[in-house]
Amino acid sequence: MRVLIAVAPFTAHLYPSIPLAWALQSAGHEVRLASNTALAEQITAAGLTAVRLGDSPSGPPDIPQEELDRFSEALAFEPGSAFGRLWESVRFYVLLNCRRYYPDAEGQQPLADTLVEFARDWRPDLVIWDPASPIGSVAARESGAASARLMWGPDYFGLIQQRLAERASRSESHANPLADTLAPIFGRFGYDFSEEMLLGDFTVDPIPSQLPRPEGHRTLPMRWVPYTGAAPVPEWLSQPPSRPRVCLSLGVTARTVFAGQDERIAAVLEAVADMDVEVVATINPNQLGKDTRVPDNVRIFDYLPLTQVMPTCSAIIHHGGYGTAFAAAAHRVPQMTVMEDLGSALCLTPYLESRGAGVTLHSDGLTAEQVRKELSRLLTEPSFRQGAAAVYADLTAAPGPSEIVPILERTAAQYRTRD
Incomplete structure (x- = not known):
């Protein structure tokens, strides 16, 4: 069968789709992975065929405060x-x-229009789409394909819709700002908002079942297989570390959406300077800043795949992103999350703490003393290794990508509307 995978223009959203694309391709299916032009090189580097949808808007789209307020009031x-x-x-x-x-001032929207046009021409049997790329739902309907979402974190869209429906059923509120938000996307192609358009026919979900999820929607569990890019293995990394190795990574999105110096890094580097550890920090010069002192026991890399580093690590310090957390969990590595009040970390950190797999510090007022104290605990208290093993068990409880391919074949045939 033909499978079109549509991904929002973020590396952190692309990476979770790669193992499933590999599994489908290895089973003999034709696979196309569609996203903005900037991600095409990363897609082809992974051995997959890219569909360039055009350039993303420059900078985050402007969001009127009244739209944000409507969400708060409705939820x-x-x-x-x-x-x-x-x-x-x-x-x-x-x-x-x-x-x-959304259409731009000239009424054009290449990320949406190009995807739908490609789907009409290529006629996939299954469209798998990132929930942050809701135009994938339209592409599926326009090509007569089955429509499936692939999660990269908890189902925020589904959970919001469930909350709004619960409130409406109690006559507390009939406002649905989610429907209002999606109306310009679906309406451009003649579709009204509906739960079917919002959620697809079914959802492929690699997120452990212990994390929040909406009820009543068909879900196909899948094991999260970490993919963090590829690069030649440095010679030093092939040697076992002589002392505990700690990784510091603040995620790819921090370099783009939140580009600039990250104040958390200075506190971490000061904390580890007098500790008997080796630190591998995957950060770039902008994040580091010009005046930050790098201790002798810290190696700085602009890029190094976490899947190469994690097997040698005793702990990781990160920002609370799912790709980073699950790359660590796949190797039973205890985790310190130095978080800001952002969506992923607010949902992820209670889960990691409930399993005993790590500790959480807040970025506001972060001090080297806090980092040093909690990192020492991660490295010396056996309970954190046990907790990390519990998260690993959660992560690997679901079938792997290759194991669900036959299910996808049957389900696509069930939901496909085109002969």
Whole structure:
């Protein structure tokens, strides 16, 4: 069969799709992976065929405050609560990703129009789409293909829709800002908002079942297989470390959406300077800053695949992204999350802590003393290794990508509307 995979224009969203694309391709299916032009090189470097959809908007789309306020009012979570803070953050990301597919001032939207046109011409049997790329739902309908989402984190879109539906059923609110947000995307091609358009026919979900998920939607669990790019293995990395190795990584998105010096790095480097550890930091010069002192026990790399580093590590310090956390979990590595109040970390860190796999520090007011104290615990207390093993068990409980290919074949045939 022909499978079109549509991904939002972020490396962190592309990487989780690569192992499934490999599995489908290895089973003999034709696979095309579509995203913005900037990601085409990374797609082809992974041995996959890229469909260039055009350039992304320069910089994050403008989001009027009234749109953000409508989400807050419609969701009505307790202000300041952990769940309330999560959705205060998530509403921004939902809007940001959706608005990348809005028509511009000239009425053009290459990321949307090119994908739909390609799907009409190529006629896939199955369209698998990133929930942050809702135009994938339209591409599936326009080509008569089965429509499936592939998660890269908890199902924020589904959870928001469930919350809005619950409130509407109690007559608390009939407002649906999610429908309003998606209307310009679906309406451009003659479709109205519906749960079917929002959620697809079914969802491929590599997120452990212990994390939040909406109810009542057909879900196909899949093991998260870490992919973090590829590069030649440095000679030093093939040798066992002589002392505990700690990785520092703040994610790919931090280099783009939140580009610039990261104040967390200085506190971490100061903390490890007098510790008997070796630190491998995958950060670039902009994140590091000009005046930050790098201790002798720290190696700085602009890029090094985490899947190469993690097998040799005793701990990792990161920002709370799912790709980073699960790359560590795949090797049973204890984790320190130095988080900001952003969507992924607010959902991920309670899970890691509940499994005993790590500790959480907040970026505001972060000190070297805090980092040193918690890192020492990660390296010396056996309970964190046990917790990391528990997360590994959660992660590997689902079938791998190659194991679900026959299910995808049958399900695509069931939902495909074109003979």
